Amino acid sequence: MPNPFCKYIKYLPPLLYLVFLMFFGIPEVFYDVDIVFVYEYHILFGSIYLLAFLEDFFNINEKAGILIRLITLIILIVLLITAILYKSIFSFIFSIILLVAFSFELYFQNKKNKKSKQQD
Template structure:
């Protein structure tokens, strides 16, 4: 029972957060473009987490999803430069570096697994 709760709790919390944002609304000082870009980024990350947890994706699918998330973080970076949003720029740079490093580690691990076989 505890394993069931631990596995699904992260998805329930995210859905509650989404409904909370819809209920309270988006503040007026937030650019609508940021809302769409962040929804795209977190939606892709959410999709990546669901696929990782419930399905067993191939290495190509795993790498492709990481590349798409990296591209969406670059879109956030370009948007934040255009709208001069410092917090979004810092966030997008950190996410770009972190996801790129995780992609590097995944590719490196795939190469070492293929060499051992």
């Protein structure tokens, strides 16, 4: 029988990081990077963890899941625009890859929902 603790272990690192940020602030490692990128990446990964948290612990409906995925896509578009303005190649490539991945995920989610509605 699987250990129930293993299901919740994936939420431990973001909580520890959040506590670290609350007590110590932004680490000095990020001072070389524009602070806008640090905040945008925190918002991006926070929304992704929020989606995972809601899907694991609560039975959210399809519209709420799609809404959170759309919010994540909007954050990725803002990150892409910021990467273009600050001429950051890594952030530009990373945001394009994530934008394509999340767009495909949203497309397949909608396709699956339409298929299940047609069968009903």
